[in-house]
Amino acid sequence: MIPRLAELNPVQTLYMDFIDTLRHQGFEGDLNPDYANRVVLATDNSIYQILPQGVLYPKKVSDLEKIARLADQPRFHSIVLSARGGGTGTNGQSLTDGLIVDCSKYMNRILEINPHERWVRVQAGVVKDQLNAALKPYGLFFAPELSTSNRATIGGMINTDASGQGSVLYGKTRDHVLELDSIWLGGERWLSGALSEERLVEIKQQPDRIGEIHRELDDLFQQNQVLIESSFPKLNRCLTGYDLAHIRDESGRFNLNSILCGAEGSLAFIAEAKLNVLPIPKYAALVNIKYTSFESSLRDAKSLMDWQPTSIETIDSKVLNLPWAISSGIACGPIFHNVMMNPLSVVLT
Numbered sequence: 581m582i583p584r585l586a587e588l589n590p591v592q593t594l595y596m597d598f599i600d601t602l603r604h605q606g607f608e609g610d611l612n613p614d615y616a617n618r619v620v621l622a623t624d625n626s627i628y629q630i631l632p633q634g635v636l637y638p639k640k641v642s643d644l645e646k647i648a649r650l651a652d653q654p655r656f657h658s659i660v661l662s663a664r665g666g667g668t669g670t671n672g673q674s675l676t677d678g679l680i681v682d683c684s685k686y687m688n689r690i691l692e693i694n695p696h697e698r699w700v701r702v703q704a705g706v707v708k709d710q711l712n713a714a715l716k717p718y719g720l721f722f723a724p725e726l727s728t729s730n731r732a733t734i735g736g737m738i739n740t741d742a743s744g745q746g747s748v749l750y751g752k753t754r755d756h757v758l759e760l761d762s763i764w765l766g767g768e769r770w771l772s773g774a775l776s777e778e779r780l781v782e783i784k785q786q787p788d789r790i791g792e793i794h795r796e797l798d799d800l801f802q803q804n805q806v807l808i809e810s811s812f813p814k815l816n817r818c819l820t821g822y823d824l825a826h827i828r829d830e831s832g833r834f835n836l837n838s839i840l841c842g843a844e845g846s847l848a849f850i851a852e853a854k855l856n857v858l859p860i861p862k863y864a865a866l867v868n869i870k871y872t873s874f875e876s877s878l879r880d881a882k883s884l885m886d887w888q889p890t891s892i893e894t895i896d897s898k899v900l901n902l903p904w905a906i907s908s909g910i911a912c913g914p915i916f917h918n919v920m921m922n923p924l925s926v927v928l929t
C-alpha cells in the first residue's frame with residue numbers, strides 16, 4: 581500500500597494559490613511546485629540546504645512583472661521570493677523556503693551589442709563567459725572577473741557586485757553598469773542610471789514607489805553623509821550591501837545602481853542591464869617569482885604593486901606539490917612562489 585499523502589498545510593496552500601493565480605494571469609514561463617525542481621534548487625554553492633515551496637522560471641520581463649505585482653497583493657504579503665542566477669553564491673543568498681525565481685533558464689539572451697560606443701545590453705540570466713564569447717569577435721570583453729565565470733550570471737554578478745582577478749585595474753561589476761532595468765514589488769519597471777539634479781527632483785515628486793525610493797534614499801544619504809563618510813571602509817573591493825557611500829558619483833549625480841549593485845536581490849528583480857565593455861588587451865604576460873618563504877613573498881607584494889599588475893596570486897608549496905602540479909613539472913619542494921601576470925601591469929604568484 582502506498583501511504584496517503586498528508587494534506588497541504590496552510591503555508592503550502594498559500595504558495596500553491598500564488599502559483600495557480602500566476603498561471604491564470606498568463607505567466608508564460610514555467611511554474612514548478614514539484615519536488616524534483618524544489619530539491620534541485622534547495623542547494624547552491626553554500627553549505628546550506630533549504631527546500632523552497634516551488635521554482636518559477638520567468639520567460640519574459642512581463643513574467644517578472646506579474647510575480648512582483650501579485651506578491652504586492654495583501655493576501656500574498658507573507659510570500660517570500662528569492663531571485664536566482666547560476667547559484668554560485670557561497671552564502672546561501674539565492675536559497676529560500678519560499679519561491680525561487682530562476683532567471684537563468686530563459687532570460688539569457690544578449691539583446692544588443694554596440695561595438696562603436698562599447699556597450700552591450702543583456703538579460704539578467706546571461707552567463708559571464710557566454711557574454712565574453714559573443715563580444716570576442718568585436719575585440720571587446722566584459723571586464724569584471726570572477727572564478728565562476730562559466731556559471732555565474734550577470735544578474736548574480738550585479739547583485740553581489742562581483743569582482744575578482746584584475747579588480748585592481750578593472751574595478752567591480754558596479755563600475756561597468758550603465759543602466760539597470762528592474763522590476764520592483766508592485767510590478768513597477770524602472771530604468772536606472774546616473775541622473776541630473778533636475779531629473780532627480782522630478783522623479784522624487786512621483787507619487788509611486790519609485791518616487792518614494794528616490795526620496796528616501798536621497799534623504800538618508802543627505803542626513804547621514806558624515807557618518808557614511810567616516811564609517812564605510814575605503815577599500816577597492818569593500819562590500820556588498822547597500823553602497824550608500826557611492827550613491828552619488830564623482831560628478832555628484834545620484835545613481836540608484838550603486839544601491840542595486842550588491843543588494844543581493846533584496847530590492848528588485850534585475851531583468852536587463854546595459855554594460856560598459858572594454859577592448860581586449862593586446863598583450864598579456866605572466867611572471868613567476870620563486871621565494872624561499874611565504875612571509876618574504878607577502879612582504880614583496882606591496883612593492884610589486886608599483887608595477888601596476890592586474891593581479892597577484894600567491895601559491896604555496898602545498899598546492900604546488902599536489903600530484904597534478906608535479907606531473908605538469910611546476911612542483912618545487914618547499915619553495916613558495918609568487919607569480920605575476922602582466923597585461924598592462926604585473927602579477928605575483
Ligand SMILES: Cc1cc2nc3c(=O)[nH]c(=O)nc-3n(C[C@H](O)[C@H](O)[C@H](O)COP(=O)(O)OP(=O)(O)OC[C@H]3O[C@@H](n4cnc5c(N)ncnc54)[C@H](O)[C@@H]3O)c2cc1C
Nearest residue numbers: 665666667668669673727733735736739742743744845850
Ligand atoms: C569557487 C567559487 C569562486 C568564486 N569566485 C568569486 C570571485 O572571484 N569573485 C566574486 O565576486 N565572487 C566569486 N564567487 C561568488 C559567486 O560566484 C558570485 O557571487 C556570483 O556573482 C554569483 O552569481 P550567480 O549568477 O551564481 O548568482 P546566485 O548565486 O544565483 O545569486 C547571488 C545573489 O544574486 C541575487 N540575484 C541573482 N540574479 C538576480 C536577478 N536577476 N535579480 C535580482 N537578484 C538576483 C540572488 O538572489 C542572490 O542574492 C565564487 C564562488 C565560488 C563557488
